[in-house]
Amino acid sequence: MLLVTVRLPPEATLTDAMEILGLSQEEVDIGYGLVSIDPAHGLYVLRVSEAAARRIDPATGTGVYSDPPIEPFGPPR
Amino acid sequence: MRVLIQLRPSAEIVAAVLDPGVTTTPADVADGLPGVVLDPSFTPVAVPRPVPPAGGDPLSMNQSMTFSLAAEDASVLVRGEIADDELAARLPLLSAYRRDVVGVFSDPVIEPNITCGGDPPVGDWHDVERLLDVGGLAEDGLDGAGVALAVLDTGINLEHVVRHLGREAVLDKERSWMPGSVDGTPGAFEVDHGTMCAFDTLVAAPRATLLDLPVLLSRRQGGSALDGLLSDAVAAFAHLRDVLTAQPEESRALVVSNSWGSFSPRWDFPVGHPGNYSDNPAHPFNVIVASLEQDGADILFAAGNCGRDCRDGRCAYPDRPIVGANSHSRVLSVGGVDVRNERVGYSSQGPGRLSQRKPDLCAYTHFSGSKAFGDDAPDSGTSAACPVAAGVVAAVRTRWPATRLTPGQLRVLLRRTAEDRSTVGFDYDYGYGIVATKGIRDALRRKACA
Known part of the structure; x- marks a missing residue:
């Protein structure tokens, strides 16, 4: 899996991020x-599958x- | 870097060097070499000129030769030092600037007993206490009381730490944190690397409050049983930001000790790729490191065990092994020395990848301490040096919260007061030198009176 950064407003949720990025539950590390x-800059990170990361615009x-x-x-050693 | 400089001065000077009745100094031979600090303790040495046989190849050393120490033939060696970050520019320019410079050669340490992995302990943790003058720190009220000291590692076994320290220690379970994939209780993990690190933080800061963050036990998809993933460290740092900002601003103090890193570029994007970690300050982990430091945390990273003399077998970066956050400009990158004040052979050397001047400094390692790996095994690696230095930082924070002394100012203080191991200040082996508390205490007393 890879890390994806996204800018979101304060108090944003994982659901908000998935919606903006067009990701399904299977493509994201929900845990x-x-x-x-x-x-300060509204920058967040989530873990997504490599295939999904390649698809993100x-x-x-x-x-x-x-x-x-x-x-x-x-x-x- | 220490260098040997070979010169061909006038025959009169060579004759003086050759004459045992005449005292010559390096300055007599090589005065005015720009950017070279000559070593006055090294008496110039005459080097004979190889003379090939008649008709022989004048450029080959693989033939029968004679050697001439005649004044008009011989050259002279002096010893000096050139700043590490100027080597590449100065070496070719020296012989162009001075026609008497024949060559510049490295002068490596030839100690036969440089400390390497697998060697028995060199001294014990009481030697470290003595070298850091922990008693003096305590006299100044610098014992870590009330300072949160986070250990990101394999988890802490507090009972083992207390037993081997022979005194009580404090661990805050509420402010500790673990990845969702880790089972266990803060302070009650198996004795391993994290327990060693926790023990070593308490050498200089016996009253600090430990926070246990076992990020290296993660079982997240993509990891293995023996390591964690960088994403776990991202999440741990986000938790630590909450810990920090929950503290009253006037007494904010959080020290973060990280004795881990990435050994191989195998799982990283290539250097230059926008998703790369090792060389990219925009990687999310490098961003959150900067963000946490900005909020007032002191962040320390081990420099790594990829030193040229006896590198760890896992080291896979072909050069510049201090990578990613371990080389971040907003952290203290800590190399290792033994209690004889000699660099251990496995301590990674600079330059760093995010910031060139790494390591920042060195602290003590390879001593008998926690016995986390057995009674005869040392607390070793830059893994031990980092928490030793973190303890010194936590001790300072007892009376100097981030509002009085920012993390950046504290890093400058530690670099400025370190015991320099070269003659030119910073070098890529020791950084600015070995962490030393006398200068820190003097500077803090002056600052308190200002």
Whole structure:
């Protein structure tokens, strides 16, 4: 899955984001939800399938980003 | 970077270098080399000239040769230092500017006992206490009391931490957080990497309040049993923003310790792609890091274990291994030194990808501490160095909330007071130096009186 950013008004919900982006429940990580990453600029992020991310129109002001694994830095192997 | 500079000065100077009865200094040989800080403790050394046999190849070292130390043949070596971020420009210009410069060569550390992964502990956590003068911090009321210290990792086992510290520790379950896919109770996870990190934060800030955020235990789709996903860290940072903004503005203090990162570009978009993480300040995680710092949080990241001397086998970036948020301009990127003040061989070197001047500084690691990995295993990796530094930050925050000293000002203070390990300030091995509390305490006392 990938991360998709979207600009929304304050108090927006995951349903609002899915509606604007034209996404179905199967294409979105519902458990992850909608996360506000920059409240001052109304910027949110959600997790969507790669196929859905490819379909999203960049003209909606969205961005598609990687979601790489992260690991502890130790003990060195 | 420390360098050896080979020069061919006048025959009179070479003769003086060769004469054991005459004292010559680096300045006699190489004075006025722009951008080079000469090492006055290094006595210039004459280097003989290889002389090929008659009719031999003048450019080959693979033949029988004689060596001439005649004053008109020999050259001279001096030692100096060039700022890391100027190396690429200065090296080619030096020989163009000064015709007597024959060559510039690296002068690597040749210590036979540089600390690497798998080596036994070097000292113990009481040595770290002593080196950080934790008693002095406490005398100034800087013990972390009331400061929230978030550990984003594999979860904390508080009982283990308390048992090995030999004193009480505080963990706030209410303000802790875990991804939806993680089962467990804050403070009651299996003893692992996160427990080591929590222990190490409390070395310098024994009265800080731990927040447990086990993002590396996520089982979200796309992850594995041994790691988390960056999206979990995004959600954790969003929670921490709520924690921070719920605090009264006049006493706001939140320190965030991150001993993790991305080892490989395999799961990332390529550099230059708009969705890339490693080199892209617009990635959502890098945005939320900047946003949380703007709100007043102190964010620390381990520099990583991809140092050139003995890198972790998982390191897959071909160069510049301090990537993504670990190299963010608004975080402190922490490298590792052992308690002998020597850089551990696995500590990642700069430049960073988002911000070049990384690591910012170094803190102590590879000491016997939490015993989270067994009685004989050290708290190691820059994973241990990061929470040690986070403890120092939390100690400062006891009396200096973000309204009195912004996170940016605190980073400058830590860099300015670090014990410089080179002669030119910043370098890509140690950053600005090793975190040192004496200078911090002096500066805070001056600031309090101002």
